[in-house]
Amino acid sequence: QVQLVESGGGLVQPGGSLRLSCAASGSIFNMYDMSWYRQAPGKQRELVARILSGGYTEYADSVKGRFTISRDSVKNTVYLLMKSLKPEDTAVYYCNGKRIGVDAWGQGTQVTVSS
Numbered sequence: 001q002v003q004l005v006e007s008g009g010g011l012v013q014p015g016g017s018l019r020l021s022c023a024a025s026g027s028i029f030n031m032y033d034m035s036w037y038r039q040a041p042g043k044q045r046e047l048v049a050r051i052l053s054g055g056y057t058e059y060a061d062s063v064k065g066r067f068t069i070s071r072d073s074v075k076n077t078v079y080l081l082m083k084s085l086k087p088e089d090t091a092v093y094y095c096n097g098k099r100i101g102v103d104a105w106g107q108g109t110q111v112t113v114s115s
Contacts, residue, residue: 002026002104004095009109012085016113020080022095022106029076033098036069036080038091038111045094049080053099062088085113 008020020036033052039045049059049069057069068081078095090113095106 001102002029002032002097004097004104004106006093006095006106006109009093009111011112011114013115014086014113016085017081017083018085018111020082020093020095020109020111022078022080024076024078024097026076028099029071030073031099032102034069034071034078035096035098036078037094037096038089039094039108040088040091043091048093051078082111085111087113089113 003025005023006020008018010018012018031053035050036048037045038048047060048063049067051057051069051071059067066084071078090111092108092110094108097104
């Protein structure tokens with residue numbers, strides 16, 4: 001089972017940028033579809049961005065044009081570059097890795113957008 005560790009969260013002003021990282025253990029990282037989800041207080045967890053094992057990407061409408069998901073197969077890491085951050089982007093961000101028979105989650109990293 002892959003293990004995922006997120007990092008890169010923090011406090012940022014509106015309009016600022018952050019890059020989240022998710023480091024994955026294991027040697028079959030390339031076989032996983034990797035995603036970032038977020039959960040704000042009192043709300044359900046929602047998909048933010050996904051990158052499939054073949055490289056296809058998809059984004060929630062609320063982050064299109066502002067967020068970019070990417071993966072580095074050498075470092076076994078998936079990134080979420082977040083630009084033009086808004087207060088409504090405030091949430092705990094979770095990394096997820098899926099393949100047949102496996103659905104792995106990281107512990108989450110807090111992102112707070114506030115002046």
